[in-house]
Amino acid sequence: MKYDVVILTDQKHAYPSNIDNYTKNVITEDAIVANALGKLGLKVIRLAWSDAHFDWSTTKAVLFRTTWDYFDDFSRFSNWLNKVSKQTMLINSEAIIRWNLDKHYLKDLEQNGVHIAETHFIERGSTDTLEALHEQSSWQETVLKPCVSGAARHTYKLNTETVAQHESIFKSLIKTEAMMLQPFQHRIVSEGEISMMVFNGQFTHAILKKAKAGDFRVQDDFGGSVHDYSPTLKEIEFAENTVRACAELPLYARVDIFNDNDGEIALAELELVEPELWFRHHPDSALILADAIKERLSLL
Numbered sequence: 001m002k003y004d005v006v007i008l009t010d011q012k013h014a015y016p017s018n019i020d021n022y023t024k025n026v027i028t029e030d031a032i033v034a035n036a037l038g039k040l041g042l043k044v045i046r047l048a049w050s051d052a053h054f055d056w057s058t059t060k061a062v063l064f065r066t067t068w069d070y071f072d073d074f075s076r077f078s079n080w081l082n083k084v085s086k087q088t089m090l091i092n093s094e095a096i097i098r099w100n101l102d103k104h105y106l107k108d109l110e111q112n113g114v115h116i117a118e119t120h121f122i123e124r125g126s127t128d129t130l131e132a133l134h135e136q137s138s139w140q141e142t143v144l145k146p147c148v149s150g151a152a153r154h155t156y157k158l159n160t161e162t163v164a165q166h167e168s169i170f171k172s173l174i175k176t177e178a179m180m181l182q183p184f185q186h187r188i189v190s191e192g193e194i195s196m197m198v199f200n201g202q203f204t205h206a207i208l209k210k211a212k213a214g215d216f217r218v219q220d221d222f223g224g225s226v227h228d229y230s231p232t233l234k235e236i237e238f239a240e241n242t243v244r245a246c247a248e249l250p251l252y253a254r255v256d257i258f259n260d261n262d263g264e265i266a267l268a269e270l271e272l273v274e275p276e277l278w279f280r281h282h283p284d285s286a287l288i289l290a291d292a293i294k295e296r297l298s299l300l
Contacts, residue, residue: 003059004042004297005091007034008274010069014048025280026066032279033065036286040294049080060297061089064097067274071149089300091293092250092272099247100272103147103180109267112245116267117260121147122179130163130170133181141184144170146177157184185266187259193268194229196239196255197277197285200292203239205282206231228281238265246270251292252277 013026030046037044047054049067062084070077085094099105106116120137122128134142145155154173156166173179192210196203208229239255254275260266279286
């Protein structure tokens with residue numbers, strides 16, 4: 001059977017053994033997208049990217065949605081990405097996905113005029129210590145995280161008193177992957193982080209993520225909360241300009257922004273691979289994405 005679009009998820013959410021609230025949200029989000037595509041007459045199926053039995057050449061396109069395990073076996077995912085990109089169209093494209101998988105992309109966006117969170121990249125194999133890096137930067141409080149990661153994997157909040165406790169894990173991590181060190185952004189805790197959804201270059205909706213009391217991570221995995229949010233025109237302009245600063249226009253994007261320690265709008269992350277897009281808060285926005293996908297398919 002031929003399909004127009006395969007909605008990609010991961011093995012855990014393709015065949016869930018336990019339907020908790022988190023899994024229910026994943027299924028709901030994917031269903032909203034599938035329904036929007038179906039309303040336009042497109043044939044849709046939902047599969048795990050790691051499905052070994054599906055013939056990927058039998059679909060016109062694959063849409064990355066909830067492939068939230070790719071960083072657990074990145075080598076396998078990368079090989080799969082290379083293979084499938086030769087068989088069908090990827091949304092977003094393979095080139096922009098690979099660029100966006102590594103947070104070094106922040107450097108490129110900064111060079112193109114996007115204000116990012118102040119960042120020091122620590123390349124794989126570096127012999128610098130965390131103590132030395134803190135002395136060089138004069139940052140009193142920082143956040144350390146990998147350049148390829150998700151769901152706050154190996155993300156640590158540090159200060160001058162706790163740096164020594166993390167030297168061992170840092171030394172282990174930097175042997176195999178690049179890391180990044182940023183000054184701790186106090187306004188993310190007090191004000192939250194805004195996620196701006198941009199489809200085909202057009203802002204559609206936004207939500208505000210706030211960390212639970214006593215934490216700095218806004219992800220709901222760690223007890224963070226999600227709130228509807230009406231952005232300012234300046235925030236919308238920032239989000240749309242961020243997307244335009246990419247080498248190619250992504251069909252979907254989530255632009256995570258915050259007010260930095262100087263009170264300026266800054267980019268936390270640009271998510272182009274498998275971002276949560278909160279369609280359940282704004283289901284009509286899925287139709288905008290579906291229209292853009294159908295238009296893209298018409299060019300094949």
